[in-house]
Amino acid sequence: MMRRIALLACLLLSFPFSAEALELTGEMEQGGLVIGRAEPGAKVSLDGMMLDVDESGTFAMGFDRDHGEGATLNIVYPDGRTETRALAIAKRDWQIQRVEGVPQKYVTPPPDAMAAIARGTKLKTEARKTRANGAWFTEDFIWPVTGPISGVFGSQRYYNGEPRRPHYGVDVAAKTGTPIVAPASGLVTLADMDMYFEGGLVFLDHGQGVTTLIMHMSRIDVKAGDFVKQGEVIGAVGGTGRATGPHLHWGMYWRGAYLDPQPLAGPMPENGGAAGGN
Structure with a gap:
């Protein structure tokens, strides 16, 4: 009898878990x-890139605006079992706007701006080198500011027939000075008021490199190294940097891939205005 029980146990262990x-x-x-x-x-x-997996087995991954139609996920379990999953990545349609007759000075930064741009690029590159240990990206994201959505992720403009950089975020119209709150808990990895393109800029790492970017701020209330909880005020809306007026720009990236934060926060609260679409 004991031999039959032991044999049954060996058979069960030799097959993958049913769950x-x-x-x-x-x-x-x-x-x-x-x-x-x-x-x-x-x-x-x-796709061959090792992911951060925490002690509970939780990990994050994301797909850039221009990601192809497929990806491959490989898992090696602690007992040596392996699994490969082919992922189908849905293609999205983006808003394209063509604007002609724009003076070149508004399309290309002037030569005397190169030093400021280089400074900002260096700061952003350094901030992206580290990834916070945490999984705050599992929180239910909230809107940093509520208001009418004035710009959506993935849209792109052509000035005088030349493509510009796609819009990697969602814009919310709001008055200068409107408080901005953290959409999820995280570690501040960059806080600078003097970026050429972004103006007042904050990077908030929600763990494993899933990072919120808040731009054009009129005021920053946090500094690099601070940990902030979801809903905590991190600064205020402004129109600093290359902005045509005061608004919140909320972007997000993960290990080089730009992500759309709008689906994470869900529909804009009714008192915030009607949400736009892609």
Whole structure:
């Protein structure tokens, strides 16, 4: 009898668990953030890039605006089992606007701005080198500011027939001085009021490199190294940098991929104005 029980136990251990060993939640699309949960101790890679996996097996991954139609996720479980998943990444349509007759000085920065641009690029590059240990990206994101949505992720303008950089964020119209709150908890990795393009800029790492970018701020109330909780005021709306007027620009990136924060926060509260679409 004992021999039969031992044999049955060996057979059960030789097959994969009946329960789902890997869970993926989020938008499997261009600009989407996906949260994964694997067995603790598992090693996970996306298209050959090793991902950060915390002690609970939680990890993040994202897909850039121009990501192709597929990706490959590989998992090595603690007992040596392996799994490969082919991911289908949905393509999105982007708003394209063509504007002709724009004076060149408004399209290309003047030569005397190069030093300021280089300074900002260096600061942003340094800030992106580290990834906070945490999984605050699993919180339900909230809007940093409420108001009418005036710009959406992925849109792109052509000035005088030349493509400009796509819009990597969502814009919310609001008055100068309107408080901005942290959409989720995280570690401040950059806080600077003097960026050429972004003006007042804050990077807030929500863990594993999932980072909020808040731009054009009139005031910054945090500094690099601060930990802020969701809902805490981090500064105020402004129109600093290359902005045509006061508004919130909320961007997000993960390990080089620009993500769309709008789906994470859900519909704009009714008192915030009507949300736009892509």
